[in-house]
Amino acid sequence: MTIQAPETKIVESYRIACDGSEGALGHPRVYLQIPEADGFVECPYCDCRYVHKDAADIVA
Template structure:
């Protein structure tokens, strides 16, 4: 499981089944809709608390770029 804090928001990774998409982003808040149009999932916003966060629907992992994410919001 990629969620080191066991918050329950990160899906359990199943090798060969769970997608291993890793997307580098420059903001702590990202939107995810599965990326497959109508075959995706409802759009959600994910806040990256540490260095990465995983979408609970599609298992895409969003990784914060080096030096990014210092917004005051």
């Protein structure tokens, strides 16, 4: 059995909100801050990785 890799989204803002994108099957909305030094942050609920567009070449 293989585990599907978490989703990666390229975003334009350093402050984002994640609710699981599953409607009723998602999770509580959380607001996340992407550290400029890292260029990405992962949601603690769904493990979705949000990568800022300026760091997309480095991180992704």
